[in-house]
Amino acid sequence: MRSSLTAQLLIAVLGWGIALLMFFPIFWMVLTSFKTEGAAIATPPQLIFAPTLESYAEVQSRADYLSFAFNSIAVSVGGTVLALAFAIPGAYAMAFHPSTRTRGTLLWMLSTKMLPPVGVLVPIYLLFRGAGLLDTRIGLILIYGLMNLPIVVWMLFTFFKEMPNDILEAGRMDGAKAWGEVWYLLLPLTLPGVASTGLLSLILCWNEAFWSLNLTSSAAAPLTTFIASFSSPEGLFFAKLSAASTVAVAPILVFGWLSQRQLVRGLTFGAVK
Amino acid sequence: MARNCPRALTVASLALMSGLIPAGAARADATLTVATVNNGDMVVMQKLSSEFEKQHPDIHLRWVVLEENVLRQRVTTDIATKAGQFDIVTVGNYEVPIWAKQGWLAPMEDLPASYDTADLLKPVRDALTYQDKLYALPFYAESAMTYYRTDLFDKAGLKMPDHPTYTQIREFADKLTDKTHQTYGMCLRGKPGWGENMAYVTSLVDTFGGQWFDMGWHAKLDTPEWHKAITYYSDILKQDGPPGATSNGFNENLALFAGGHCAMWIDATVASGMLYDKKQSQVSDKVGFAPMPVGDYAGGPTWLWSWNLGIPASSKQKPAAESFVAWATSKDYIKLVADKNGWVAVPPGTRQSTYDQPEYKKVAPFAGFVVNAINSANPTGSTKEPRPYLGAQFVAIPEFQGIGTQVGQTVAATLTGQMAVDAALKAAQSATDRAVKQAGYQK
Structure with a gap:
């Protein structure tokens, strides 16, 4: 009893420790965004200071945030839809109608992620x-869709693998075509997995x-370009950069919080057999 | 109802995609895309550009503002592939002659007489000229100088000479260092990079009588001159410099000096306006200015950097682009900045007329030092022995970005004690020699 309590306490402390460690950079970024440029670089770092919205005003006056944010939403959603559109039929075929080359194809797809992108820039x-x-935006959607395709195929493949073939077979007995199998049986049953794959692709x-x-x-x-425009080799920029980063990560952070349950459910989907 | 879902989804996604194809490809008016770094003076230009659009209702501007290294990579890719994404690019005086030679930049040919090219400071103008044609117009320019804390000098009973030497600077640094109070005698760039520590180190080597290459393009790094310069640099930073100097570039040193931690700092003249600004600097009323110190060899090449606006040869809207470049580098633009933000905020270092303004001299006590430093800057000056390349704080060949950064890492290793000066210079010598040999410079 006693040892299990200590163990529980240890795990709790460890869990909180890791969570704080992960959260600290974000906390510091938000904190810095409310400082003046002078306070942002002060040594020792200041925890207590007079907060100001100066950097946010400066960021807003220098760049049109909404246009960058719209582009981010459009290309993330577009890229994810494109990747899913190709990956769902692909993963279905590999999971339920495997051939001798399926394994090799899957590994080859993953290996394309090993090439550093700068190698193919030109x-x-x-x-x-x-x-x-x-x-x-179409160009970026194409690149993003193709860039995430291997990961999306792999994740979907593992989720689809969890699904008993018998259910699909029963569907076929009732006269369902391949499309119907995927749409009426496979996707509804693996929805948490598909949703978390989509979310991950969206974040990437x-x-x-x-x-x-x-x-x-x-x-x-x-928005990534928006952030990049606020660091500078000449002059102080930490507060402005923090403000720009805060407004850039805010939408996806909120979205992540809202979809947290879905994400965790999807990622642990099929973990217990 | 549910049966139609797949089709409905397809239609919806097609509609979504077609809606995402951007407009603005074809317009009767000219839309110029301006790529620039995000240094303070450029940010002001972006804000004031609405005035230009008011004067030229048929020209619209789109801005791409990026950090220097990202911008350099982005613009170089675009210009080298002749993709024509940009109509106006911000380029340094390192790139201008190289790119002009490659045919990547369009010459500035139809400047109006009111532009007054003779008013541009000569060293700056010369740096942008290739085969008698200007290939970019200067937006702001800088040389280097010595900043020092007048209060610390007074307290220690020291006086900064009008023309300090490196020997004197070393004595001052030793006397002013007070590590218990986090006051360091000398702050210098230590962060590795061709435009970071090597900009300073190259200018130091120049004045110690060293150089990068001899006339046959053989590396000259393993020489007594380099040895002396690097030993000086490494010793002064180790004994009188702030801890972790290898992570300090221009910005970090600016923060250290502005926070009162440096007694002296040798760096670009553009810092003077920032150190003098009460909002950015805690020592704004205690900053003294002096020229760059000299070593054993006076009269060598001296530091000159300018940020300029150029027009890529691939731009399809050259006349409109040229009218913007001329506007942003004109006397009228400088006047406009002065009217809106005050004289202290005008882009420095490009025009004699700026320095003739009594208002400017009044608010910027460092102006005289800056204009003298730039006017006497001589990036083409002769090193102790003849040299085949141009540039003072860089070597004006395309390969220098790679070479400079590699040698910069080796030099930084002498600061951390990972390498002795001897070993570092031997390594730098063979790496540099190999690089120019591979690039086909050595005959």
């Missing part, structure tokens, strides 16, 4: 230039900075 840039996709798209910085300039620039 070829992709030239392709985009030729296709007129530079600085367009939201935070992607390399391609958005390189392939957009103004018309299709998302």
